[in-house]
Amino acid sequence: MTALHDETTAPEAPESGPAEATRTIFGRLTPEQLETFGEEMDAIRQRVLAELGEDDAAYIRNVVKAQRAFEIAGRALFYLPPAWPLAVASLSVSKILDNMEIGHNVMHGQYDWMGDPGLSSRMYEWDNVCPSEQWKYSHNYIHHTYTNILGKDRDIGYGVLRMDEDQPWHPYYLGNPLYAFLLMVFFEWGVAMHDLEVENLVAGKRKLEDNKALHAGIMRKVKRQAVKDYLLFPALTGPLFPLTFAGNATANLVRNVWAFNIIFCGHFPAGVATFSQEECEDESRGQWYFRQLLGSANITGGKLFHLMTGNLSHQIEHHLFPDLPARRYPQVAEEVREICERYDLPYNTGPLGKQLFSVARKICRFALPDRKRDEATETPAPAEAAAA
Amino acid sequence: MGLATSVLRSRTLAALTSPHGVDRYLELVNPMWAAHEVRARVVDVRREVDVPGHPPVATITLQPTSTWQGHRAGQHVQVGVEIDGARRTTRVFSISSPDSRPGDRFQITLRANPEGLVSRYLVERARPGTMVHLSQAQGEFVLPDAVPERILLISGGSGITPVMSMLRSLQRRTHRGHVTFLHYAQSPEHQIFADELDEVRRSGHGIDVRLLHPELGDPALSPAYLERHVPGYRDVPTWACGPAPLIEAVQGAYADSPALRLEYFKPPRVAGSDAAEGDVVFSRSGATGANTGATLLDQAEALGLTPESGCRMGICFSCVSRKSEGTVRNVLTGEESSLPDEDVRICVSAPVGDCTVDL
Numbered sequence: 001m002t003a004l005h006d007e008t009t010a011p012e013a014p015e016s017g018p019a020e021a022t023r024t025i026f027g028r029l030t031p032e033q034l035e036t037f038g039e040e041m042d043a044i045r046q047r048v049l050a051e052l053g054e055d056d057a058a059y060i061r062n063v064v065k066a067q068r069a070f071e072i073a074g075r076a077l078f079y080l081p082p083a084w085p086l087a088v089a090s091l092s093v094s095k096i097l098d099n100m101e102i103g104h105n106v107m108h109g110q111y112d113w114m115g116d117p118g119l120s121s122r123m124y125e126w127d128n129v130c131p132s133e134q135w136k137y138s139h140n141y142i143h144h145t146y147t148n149i150l151g152k153d154r155d156i157g158y159g160v161l162r163m164d165e166d167q168p169w170h171p172y173y174l175g176n177p178l179y180a181f182l183l184m185v186f187f188e189w190g191v192a193m194h195d196l197e198v199e200n201l202v203a204g205k206r207k208l209e210d211n212k213a214l215h216a217g218i219m220r221k222v223k224r225q226a227v228k229d230y231l232l233f234p235a236l237t238g239p240l241f242p243l244t245f246a247g248n249a250t251a252n253l254v255r256n257v258w259a260f261n262i263i264f265c266g267h268f269p270a271g272v273a274t275f276s277q278e279e280c281e282d283e284s285r286g287q288w289y290f291r292q293l294l295g296s297a298n299i300t301g302g303k304l305f306h307l308m309t310g311n312l313s314h315q316i317e318h319h320l321f322p323d324l325p326a327r328r329y330p331q332v333a334e335e336v337r338e339i340c341e342r343y344d345l346p347y348n349t350g351p352l353g354k355q356l357f358s359v360a361r362k363i364c365r366f367a368l369p370d371r372k373r374d375e376a377t378e379t380p381a382p383a384e385a386a387a388a
Numbered sequence: 389m390g391l392a393t394s395v396l397r398s399r400t401l402a403a404l405t406s407p408h409g410v411d412r413y414l415e416l417v418n419p420m421w422a423a424h425e426v427r428a429r430v431v432d433v434r435r436e437v438d439v440p441g442h443p444p445v446a447t448i449t450l451q452p453t454s455t456w457q458g459h460r461a462g463q464h465v466q467v468g469v470e471i472d473g474a475r476r477t478t479r480v481f482s483i484s485s486p487d488s489r490p491g492d493r494f495q496i497t498l499r500a501n502p503e504g505l506v507s508r509y510l511v512e513r514a515r516p517g518t519m520v521h522l523s524q525a526q527g528e529f530v531l532p533d534a535v536p537e538r539i540l541l542i543s544g545g546s547g548i549t550p551v552m553s554m555l556r557s558l559q560r561r562t563h564r565g566h567v568t569f570l571h572y573a574q575s576p577e578h579q580i581f582a583d584e585l586d587e588v589r590r591s592g593h594g595i596d597v598r599l600l601h602p603e604l605g606d607p608a609l610s611p612a613y614l615e616r617h618v619p620g621y622r623d624v625p626t627w628a629c630g631p632a633p634l635i636e637a638v639q640g641a642y643a644d645s646p647a648l649r650l651e652y653f654k655p656p657r658v659a660g661s662d663a664a665e666g667d668v669v670f671s672r673s674g675a676t677g678a679n680t681g682a683t684l685l686d687q688a689e690a691l692g693l694t695p696e697s698g699c700r701m702g703i704c705f706s707c708v709s710r711k712s713e714g715t716v717r718n719v720l721t722g723e724e725s726s727l728p729d730e731d732v733r734i735c736v737s738a739p740v741g742d743c744t745v746d747l
Contacts, residue, residue: 046721057474068416109705112731115468115476118412121705122731125407141698141706224406232404285701322703 029290029343038286040339041320044332048324056325057114063101063307064119070094074251078237078244091251093308096258098127100310101326107136110325129225130192131217138195144322148267148274148295155267156274158183158190159199162366164274169369176367180264187256192218225252258308261356262299266315269297269358271348292319293340298333298349305352306330316347393454396423419519420453426522428452430514436497437578445580446511447484447497452522458489459525461557462550462627462651467496468521469509476521478729479506482549482629483525486556497549497580529627529651531557536625537565540618542609542638544572544630550651551629552581555588555595567595568618572609572634575601609634611641623647666742671712673747683719684709684734684745695734695747702736709734714743 029037074091077083103126105111111119118124125132138154146152150166157163161180162173183190195214200206229248234241273294280291299305299313306313311326317333318326340347350358395401401410401423414421420429428450437445459465461483468478485495500511514520531554543551548571558567573579576599589597598617602608614621622645628638629651642648664681675691685707688695698706702720708731715726716737724740725732734745 042720049721052474054473057470064412065416068413072413109708112705112708114474115478116470118408120731122708127407136704136706137698140704144703145699145701221407224403227403228406232400288701323705 028345031284033343034284034286034290036286037339037343038284038289041289041336042285044335045321045324048321048328048332052113052325056111056327059327060102060106060111060114060119060325063097067094067097067102070097075233078233078240078247081240081243084243084247088247088250088254091247092254092258095127095251095255096308097310099255099259100262100312101307102126102310103128103132104310104312105326107132108140109323112323127225128188128191129218129221130188130194131221134195134214134217135191140322144319146280147292147319148272149277149280149291150274151277154194154197158194159197160190161363163268163362165366165370166274166276167366169366173367176363180363184257184260185253187260188252192221261352262309262312264359265299265352265355266296266312266318268362269348269350269355270362271346271358272297289320290345292316293336293345293347295319296348297355298347299352299355300349301352316349390454393423420451422453422455424455426453426455426524428456428520428522429516430518430520431493431516433511433514433516436580439578442578443500443502444511445497445499445578447495448510448514449485449493449495450520450522451493452491454491456488456491456522457524458492459483459487459494460530461487461553462530462629463525463527463553464550465496465525466523467506467510469506469514469518471505471509477505477727478521479504480526481507482553484549484552484556486553486560497552499546527651529629529649531627535561535563535565538618538624539565539567540614540621540624540626541567541569542572542626542628542630542634543570544634545574546580547630547634547651548580551627552584554627558595559588559593563594565594569595569597570600570609570617571598572600572602572630574603576604609637609641614641625649627651666714666739668739668742669744670747671744679739679741679743681738683736683738684711684716684732684743687739688734688745688747693747697735700735702733705733707734708732710746711737712744712746715740716743 070090071094074087074089074094077087077090080087103124106119106124107121107126109121112121114120121136126135128135143153143155148156150156150164157167160183162169162176196211196218197206201208201211229252230245233248234244237244273291275291275295280287283291293316296315296319298316299309301309301313306329311329312318314326314329314333317324317329317336320336321329321332324332337347339345396410396414405413410423411425414423415425415427419427430448431451432447432449434447434449435444436447464480464482466478466480468476470476481496481498483494484497485493488494496510498507498510500508502508510520527550529550535558541551541554551569551571555567555569571585576582579585579599585597585599588595596617600606600609607613618624622642624647626638626642626648628635628648632652635650635652638648638650664679666679667676668679668684668687669676670688670691670693673693675688675693677687677691680687680690682690685695685697685700695709696706698704700707702718711728711730711732713728715724716732717724717740719736719738732745734747
């Protein structure tokens with residue numbers, strides 16, 4: 001644990017693979033340490049909450065303005081066929097901002113304190129086929145409360161992938177890389193279908209009737225996106241209909257691919273811990289913070305990169321403080337890292353390439369049945385990860 | 389509705405701007421453009437009463453967006469202001485100007501309540517050009533289109549504002565009947581609208597204005613007093629607006645007469661420092677219980693309700709509900725908040741004293 005703040009080194013000590021991390025994780029801190037650790041996290045949260053004000057409000061309003069400007073520019077540029085790539089780029093940026101820095105964060109209630117219905121978690125609807133109501137349930141509640149608890153957090157593999165060795169292997173998982181690719185391409189659809197728990201339907205644990213109410217919500221959003229992106233806006237460009245249609249589809253695709261990659265880097269790079277339900281029973285607040293820290297990973301990058309990820313490049317800080325405005329995460333990250341150093345705790349971070357490579361490896365590795373333990377614990381090899 | 393409004397409210401434009409809606413785009417171009425929402429620009433702030441040592445009273449003239457549907461004398465409006473550019477806070481104020489038509493300017497008259505964020509902002513800091521957020525005009529406390537021959541208006545303290553709107557509307561409508569207006573105040577000093585009331589009294593348009601100060605020896609409101617000045621008052625259409633004690637006296641005098649219409653101004657309730665007292669009311673379900681000091685979510689569930697909830701630790705916002713009245717303490721931070729119509733996370737909010745939640 002000497003190289004915790006060296007971003008190019010894997011956070012796990014070479015001898016402890018993910019398997020060991022899972023089992024010994026709560027042995028890292030004594031109950032007293034866990035309590036003071038929790039108190040330190042609470043203190044950060046309180047301080048930032050007390051500081052919230054005009055700057056945060058101005059920031060999110062400026063992001064909204066930028067998003068609308070990119071959207072309008074993108075829609076308008078479709079009238080100039082040579083500018084097609086520019087139009088797609090502009091619309092893609094708009095959709096990414098809408099879903100990530102605005103939608104995801106607003107729906108977390110990060111800006112509820114502003115009292116602006118346009119930025120309220122109760123009212124906000126995003127440009128995505130997943131209805132905000134369903135998203136808030138599966139994401140804000142299930143995923144953020146039960147982060148990385150196997151059998152509870154449905155974001156582990158999204159019900160289609162095997163992302164943890166404690167998920168029993170089945171020949172179905174030979175398709176892991178293919179499923180991951182399809183999930184990436186159709187990410188917003190995957191997110192929309194997340195709540196339908198299709199895997200539980202197949203397993204007979206859930207009835208089709210249970211999904212009736214959800215279907216209506218999803219269909220409403222699907223219809224709205226279809227009418228807007230695939231009918232009205234293309235029609236408004238007259239003879240350019242097919243180009244605009246293709247452009248809008250591409251922008252939705254770009255957003256899907258980007259969001260998938262950023263989000264998968266948040267919980268699936270090597271070294272991120274998963275937890276059993278027994279381990280998390282009667283969890284204290286300190287323990288909850290601890291689990292969020294160990295169950296998330298960051299991506300390093302510049303200011304613009306952080307903005308385009310909706311600051312989910314600070315997944316650790318986001319999971320520790322999901323309701324603080326995301327623009328505060330980079331600032332808070334310095335304190336979190338300092339605390340981690342003091343408690344000798346891992347802080348998983350690295351550049352996008354490294355984290356993506358690590359995720360891709362995991363997807364491929366878990367497609368195959370488990371190898372013998374000694375082989376399994378060899379990965380991740382820090383040298384290899386660093387080279388990526 | 390003009391062509392522009394028809395286009396702005398069309399289903400096509402709604403589909404093109406989905407999921408955010410037309411107004412989220414229009415407001416970025418010009419805050420006075422709106423298709424559905426109502427906003428207003430402050431065009432004038434005039435001090436009505438400004439006596440050192442007392443909270444000032446001001447009349448604020450508002451130019452609403454074209455979406456404003458107008459108001460009927462006696463109605464009120466929600467006004468939301470952005471304090472320090474960040475936290476929008478909303479309060480209800482009575483409209484003091486006569487009936488307005490769609491898009492018309494109107495006025496609110498208010499006292500800068502020392503503890504009132506919104507009223508202080510509006511009276512002390514709003515300038516011509518300041519933007520505010522509005523609801524449509526609300527309230528059933530209004531004059532009918534055909535005003536009866538004989539009517540009685542009663543107000544107390546700042547309850548004069550909606551009644552003033554009625555008086556002004558009656559004058560504008562050239563009502564020829566007989567109006568009696570009784571206003572109760574602590575003293576004749578600092579009387580708002582004093583000059584205008586004086587003029588109304590002297591102009592002899594059949595309006596009998598009586599400013600009464602019971603604390604200085606004037607007769608308090610009583611059936612006998614009402615009977616002397618408005619014989620058979622129980623059958624005279626009456627509008628009364630003011631603080632709770634006045635309203636209670638009026639209710640007593642009218643028994644259950646259908647001629648009486650009321651507007652209540654609730655006095656602010658002072659929350660005790662001890663947490664577990666008072667009653668918790670869940671207004672939508674009608675469930676009520678003695679405050680146990682537990683979180684609102686726990687108390688709602690103890691009463692058999694099943695409000696939506698999630699993490700039960702304040703992070704997921706599934707349980708956000710509207711607290712219409714009362715004080716709650718955030719059990720995580722210990723912070724107390726008494727704002728009316730406030731959205732709170734009921735899993736981490738415990739009531740302090742009486743509390744009403746829309747559940």
